[in-house]
Amino acid sequence: MTPPRRRRRAALRPLPEPPAVAAGEEKEKKAPERLYTISGPDGERVPLDLVTLVVARTEPNSSTGPERTVVLRMCATPLSLAEVSAYLALPFSVVSVLITDMLAAGLLDSRAPIVRQKIPDRSLLEAVMHGLQRL
Secondary structure (H helix, E strand, O other): OOOOOOOOOOOOOOOOOOOOOOOOOOOOOOOOOOHHHHOOOOOOOOOOOOOOEEEEOOOOOOOOOHHHHHHHHHOOOOEEHHHHHHHHOOOHHHHHHHHHHHHHHOOEEEEOOOOOOOOOOHHHHHHHHHHHHHO
């Protein structure tokens, strides 16, 4: 028994032609807006990490831009830059530029993440060792 043959789909239809441009109008190609346009003039950058915590210092007012307003509302409680980036659906590089500008303007505070000690306390290790010896 032979396997069934696949039937070809109908021939692909060509894409429709773009609408014709009137004689007086020029066809203007609009370049996509760059993601870095949300930041102001290029200033000094603070080294930020994915786990750096940011928290809002002030409430948003009418003069703040839409991106900054959203960040200020989200950061009422401390959030990491990775979370802010995920919630805004923007790349980390763009969010870090925006956050750096907001830190320079005094709208946000940044906190270093809590780093655990690499080596446990000696007294804790001795207590565990004595507990194991008693067993």
